[in-house]
Structure formats: C-alpha cells, structure tokens
Amino acid sequence: MSPLNHRHVAPSILSADLANLAAEVKAVVDAGATVVHFDVMDGQFVPPITVGPVVLSALRDALPASIYLDVHLMIETPERQIEDFASAGADGITFHAEATPHAHRVLHQIREADCRAGLAVCPATPPAVFEEVADMVDLALVMTVNPGWGGQALIPSCLEKVKQVREILGPDAAIQVDGGVDAETAPLCAAAGATWFVAGSAVFGAEDPGAAYRTIAAAAGVGSA
8 A cells, every 4th residue: 555654646536537537547647646536425415426436446447556546435424335435446535524423433444444544624624523533543634625526726724724633643644635736735735734635627637637747746745755
C-alpha cells in the first residue's frame, strides 16, 4: 500500500470521462500518480448519484496492484457498504462523520476488512470530532468544499480547520483535503498541514491530465516530503 506519511496528489474520478475511465486514469498513473480517489455518492447524503463497487472492481482490474484506490463514501449509513467496497479492491475507505452515529464502529469495521480507515468532515462540522477517534483514524479528510459536485472553489476558512486537525492528530497523521485543489491552492493546503491532495476538475478537466497532475504535484511538494 502507498505510504500514508508521504505526500500524494490523488486525482478524483468524479471529474473523469467515465466512458473512458481506465484510459483517463492510466494517463495520470503514467504521469506519476500512485493514488486514485474514487468518489461514491448515493443521492441521499449528497444529491448526485455516482458509481459503486462494480466500477471500482473494474478499475482495480485495469490498474497495477501498486496503485492505491482511495474510496470516499459520501453516502448514508456507510456501514452497510464497507464489505462490498473492500471486496471490490479498495485500499482505503473514508466515510463522513455526519453520515452515521457509529463512527468508531465503522472505523473498526474498515480496518477489519483490511483497508485503511478514513474519517471525513464537511465544512460546517467542527474538527473536535477527530478527538474521540484519533487512535482509529488512518486518514483524516477535511472537505474544503461542500461535498456533491466537482469544480467548486476552495473555501478559505477550511484551511484553519486543517491546522486544527493537524494539532489534534499530530505531525505524522495523513490529512487529506478535497475540493478546489489546484496548483494555486495546493501550497496553501500544504502550509496548513495537509499531506494528501484530492484534485478532480483541475486534473481531468485539463487538456492534458498527466501534465496537470505533475504541475499540482510539484506545487504540493509531492516527492519533497
């Protein structure tokens, strides 16, 4: 699995051309990406509906085993879906604190499925939620936009939350940001304490996704920390 304590830019398939998903993802992998962010939406936690375990399994089969599939569940009652996504090839599974009253149980469930356990918070959710489960969180995801749609601008106030989560979880924690991340905002996120950078439209919306990935990775300091 990809080391959690390294910096990574994770291209998000939410902005990819799903009719050519494998080819688009392979283009960023060839450019150096080692993590692929797989967004799952159910039409309830967020209005859109995206993809599920069947697509994840197909993508897993199309990629080298070394590529880390980072599943982000924007769904209600995520505990019902953990086993399916783990079986489909997820390396890490992140769910939202707002989506279940049983965060500790779900984190344990993810680890029991041999995946790394991530906990996400929306912009309006206080960072203190991480205090109660700090020993169970392998990755903390601070949403820097309201979840549901790609192409949104980063909410500047979320950078302060990244700093607060870094203080709670310590210097070695993997802290991910998702939303509005590009070559201009990635350094701001890194300065606040982020180490994993999800980039969707900034990568797959570019004319050359591979080149866009490399530009954002350089801006985020991937390979330098």
